[in-house]
Amino acid sequence: MQMLKQNPITRRRALCILGAAAGLALPGAATPLAAPILEWRGRALGGPARISIRGGDTARIERLVAHCVAEIERLENIFSLYRPESELCRLNRDGRLHAPSLDLRLLLAESRRFGVLSGGAFDVTVQPLWQLYAAHFAANPGAADGPADRDLAAAAALVDYRAIDSDGAAIRLPRPGMAVTLNGIAQGYLTDRISDMLRDAGLAGVLVDLGEIRASVGESWRIGIEDPRRPGAIAAEVPLAGGALATSGGYGTRFDAAGRFHHLFDPASGRSAGRVLAASAFAPTATVADALATALAVAPVGRARALVQAFGGSGARLALPDPDLRIMHI
Numbered sequence: 527m528q529m530l531k532q533n534p535i536t537r538r539r540a541l542c543i544l545g546a547a548a549g550l551a552l553p554g555a556a557t558p559l560a561a562p563i564l565e566w567r568g569r570a571l572g573g574p575a576r577i578s579i580r581g582g583d584t585a586r587i588e589r590l591v592a593h594c595v596a597e598i599e600r601l602e603n604i605f606s607l608y609r610p611e612s613e614l615c616r617l618n619r620d621g622r623l624h625a626p627s628l629d630l631r632l633l634l635a636e637s638r639r640f641g642v643l644s645g646g647a648f649d650v651t652v653q654p655l656w657q658l659y660a661a662h663f664a665a666n667p668g669a670a671d672g673p674a675d676r677d678l679a680a681a682a683a684l685v686d687y688r689a690i691d692s693d694g695a696a697i698r699l700p701r702p703g704m705a706v707t708l709n710g711i712a713q714g715y716l717t718d719r720i721s722d723m724l725r726d727a728g729l730a731g732v733l734v735d736l737g738e739i740r741a742s743v744g745e746s747w748r749i750g751i752e753d754p755r756r757p758g759a760i761a762a763e764v765p766l767a768g769g770a771l772a773t774s775g776g777y778g779t780r781f782d783a784a785g786r787f788h789h790l791f792d793p794a795s796g797r798s799a800g801r802v803l804a805a806s807a808f809a810p811t812a813t814v815a816d817a818l819a820t821a822l823a824v825a826p827v828g829r830a831r832a833l834v835q836a837f838g839g840s841g842a843r844l845a846l847p848d849p850d851l852r853i854m855h856i
Contacts, residue, residue: 566591570598570736571713572608577720580731580745590727594720598736601719604630605712607653618653618705623697633708633715634692640711640817641687643836647825648817649793651690653705654681656789659798663781672787672797682796713737714772714816721812733766738812743768754803754845762843762853766808769840772815774823775804790823799824800847807834808841815839831856 564587566577577594579587604627606612610619613630617623623630640648658681662673672678684704691698699705708715717736724732725742732742741747746767753761754777764771776788776798792799805822809815818837822830822844834842834856844854 566595568595568598570716571602571606571709573713573737575737576735577724578733578735579724579729582729582731587729590724590729594723597719597723598716601629601712601716605633605708605715607707607709614706614708617697617699621699621702621704624695626692626697629715630697631692631694633711634690634697634706636715636813637708637711637817638687638690640821640837644821644825644833645829646687646793647829647833648710648821649685649687650706650708650710651685651687651704652791652793653707654684654703655791655796656707657681657705659781659787659789663787669782672781678796682793685791685793685796710774710820711813711817714770714812714814717770717812717816734812736812738770738772738816739766740770740812740815741766741768751806751843752804755851761845764806764843770809770812770815771806772809772812772819773804773806774819775802775845776800776823777803790820792824801825801827802844803847803851804845805830806843807837807839809837809839818842827854830854 564579564584568575577591602612603609604613607614609615613623613627637650658673658677663669684701689700689704690706691700713736717734717738717740720736721732721734721740721742730742731745733747734740739749746765748763749766749771750760751762751764751773753759754775757777774790776790777785779789781787786798788798790799791797802823805819807815807818807822809818814837818833818839821833822842825833827844827846830842830844842856846852846854
């Protein structure tokens with residue numbers, strides 16, 4: 527386990543923690559901390575992860591965080607696309623998984639619900655599209671065009687979250703070549719699990735960042751949202767207290783230098799979605815925020831308000847791809 531440390535707040539991914547309202551100074555400021563921030567840093571589902579806790583008994587917090595790290599490891603062995611023997615990788619490889627964990631069944635059920643609520647904009651079976659684009663650009667570095675239409679049609683024919691057959695005994699992918707990615711929801715699920723564990727242990731002043739961000743009730747944190755046109759620059763600062771925030775944008779994983787082809791696919795066409803540059807979603811839980819941000823990044827902008835309401839979100843911020851980078855707040 528990486529031990530808890532008092533570290534300066536630093537930027538990462540599309541969201542960054544700028545500070546806590548209750549006395550936390552920004553980097554470079556002279557104001558002292560009102561209370562120490564105890565922090566664990568590591569990795570979760572292939573990306574940087576952090577748990578920040580204000581004050582408390584250090585020895586007890588370290589024990590609790592050790593339990594959290596063990597839980598992250600357990601869930602990685604279920605949801606990861608980077609571990610060959612994870613449940614998800616075995617499902618994708620074999621097309622069938624016997625005796626799936628409760629966590630996988632629950633998250634697939636939630637994914638199906640979000641698929642229905644989004645009218646198919648949120649679809650966890652887009653993994654064949656990712657595999658196609660990744661293989662195409664690996665074989666054709668610097669290519670100006672995406673995969674051939676016939677290849678794209680074949681991969682898109684495998685995308686349909688409704689086809690997943692799941693019960694307590696097994697999960698089945700009925701079409702050869704079908705594959706699932708939970709990268710649009712699993713980070714939120716991990717964030718919620720760890721947040722709930724620390725809340726149930728009686729800790730307050732907690733912020734969990736395992737790909738998506740969730741803050742405990744009782745303390746407000748200021749979160750920076752990255753500018754999708756200027757990586758590393760902060761476009762906006764927003765308060766977060768007792769809720770979650772997630773951001774999705776095609777700039778996160780680009781297949782080509784121009785960013786025309788990226789990892790956020792429109793399940794209806796099989797092509798990279800381009801209606802927004804970035805979508806940030808606010809919700810009571812990180813699971814909902816994660817899935818909602820993904821759906822908002824794919825669906826037509828005119829459906830955004832209805833999606834926020836349907837998912838049970840509390841708001842959204844869309845960066846639209848016009849010359850002036852117009853921002854739409856919901």
